[in-house]
Amino acid sequence: MLVESLVVGTFGVNCYLLACPETKKGIVIDPGDEVQRILEKIGQMNINIEKIILTHGHPDHSSGANALKEATGAPIMMHKSDVATANDRLLRMLLGMPEGTKIEPDGLIDEGDKISVGSIELEVLHTPGHSRGSICLSGDGVLFSGDLLFAGGIGRCDLPGGNEKQMIESLKKVTQMDPEITVYPGHGPFTTIEAESRGNNYLNGWI
Numbered sequence: 569m570l571v572e573s574l575v576v577g578t579f580g581v582n583c584y585l586l587a588c589p590e591t592k593k594g595i596v597i598d599p600g601d602e603v604q605r606i607l608e609k610i611g612q613m614n615i616n617i618e619k620i621i622l623t624h625g626h627p628d629h630s631s632g633a634n635a636l637k638e639a640t641g642a643p644i645m646m647h648k649s650d651v652a653t654a655n656d657r658l659l660r661m662l663l664g665m666p667e668g669t670k671i672e673p674d675g676l677i678d679e680g681d682k683i684s685v686g687s688i689e690l691e692v693l694h695t696p697g698h699s700r701g702s703i704c705l706s707g708d709g710v711l712f713s714g715d716l717l718f719a720g721g722i723g724r725c726d727l728p729g730g731n732e733k734q735m736i737e738s739l740k741k742v743t744q745m746d747p748e749i750t751v752y753p754g755h756g757p758f759t760t761i762e763a764e765s766r767g768n769n770y771l772n773g774w775i
Contacts, residue, residue, distance in 0.1 A: 569688050569708050571752065574609055577601030579628035580755055584712060587615045588686025595619045595685050596642070597705065597712055598754060599632035606632065607639055618685045622646040623714025623754060624702040625654030625671075626727070634669050643674030645683070647694060650701025651676075653729055677703065695742065697735025698723035704742060710750045711761070717742055717751060719759035722770045736774050743771065 570587040581600035588594065594615035599606055610617060617640040622630050625646060633644050646654070653659065654671040677683070679694040683705070690707040698715045702723075705712040715723035716738055725732045747762035764771065 569710075570613075571710065572609060572613060573752070574602070574605055576605065576632070577628055581628050582752065582754055582756075583632075584752055585609055585613060585615070586685075586688055587613055588688050591686035592616060593618050593686040593688075595621060595683070595688060595690075596636060596640075597621050598623055598629040598714070599636045600627075600629045601632050603632040603635040603639065606636060610640070616640075617642040619683060620644045621677075621683065621690075621705065622650070622654070622673075623704070623712065624699045625650030625652075625656075626699060626715070627654070627660050629714070629754060630654045630671060633671055637674075644671065645675040645677050646673045647678060647692075647701030647703050648676040649696070650699055650729070653699055653701065656728065659728055693741065695738035697725060697731055697733075697738045699727070699729040700731075701729075702738070706745070706749075709746075709748070710752060711742060711745065712752045713742065713754065715754040717764060717768075718753045718755060719751075719757045719764070720768055720770075721756070722768070722774075723754075739771065739774060 572585045584597040586595040681692040683690045690705040693704040
């Protein structure tokens with residue numbers, strides 16, 4: 569699995585492009601904005617996008633999903649508990665983002681589901697806390713953590729749908745994984761489970 573990233577939008581979201589080198593099939597995770605840049609990167613990678621996956625429904629991660637679906641024909645997939653969040657006008661106003669078109673996912677995913685594209689296989693982990701329907705995606709020695717776990721930080725719990733107790737349980741779930749796993753977060757630089765378990769001060773007293 570090849571992984572490329574683009575930082576998109578005013579909130580600096582990491583949009584990930586995953587490619588199967590054998591089949592040239594791919595996945596886009598969290599196309600939050602700047603869809604034209606994402607499409608240019610897809611063209612540079614010479615891949616066909618077969619899945620668009622949202623780690624959660626917050627508009628900085630989801631706002632480009634419809635336009636990307638229109639351009640590629642790929643279905644949008646997300647957890648059922650965040651569909652309403654993705655279409656919450658008040659949340660958009662709170663974050664200072666313009667009103668967007670309604671997101672209607674083509675597939676709903678949940679804990680334990682497997683997503684396969686070419687040789688890529690990702691397992692869905694339901695990790696609420698940042699939002700009700702937040703997920704992580706695990707496979708091939710990597711974890712796409714959305715806004716659960718960052719390099720030196722964790723996701724906030726004070727937005728609508730956030731829950732501190734759920735966040736603690738979700739952090740326990742991922743930090744008990746193989747320490748060598750590379751973590752690709754929703755914002756900021758890449759890290760590892762080991763680095764965060766040892767040096768993330770935000771985890772002290774939480775897990």
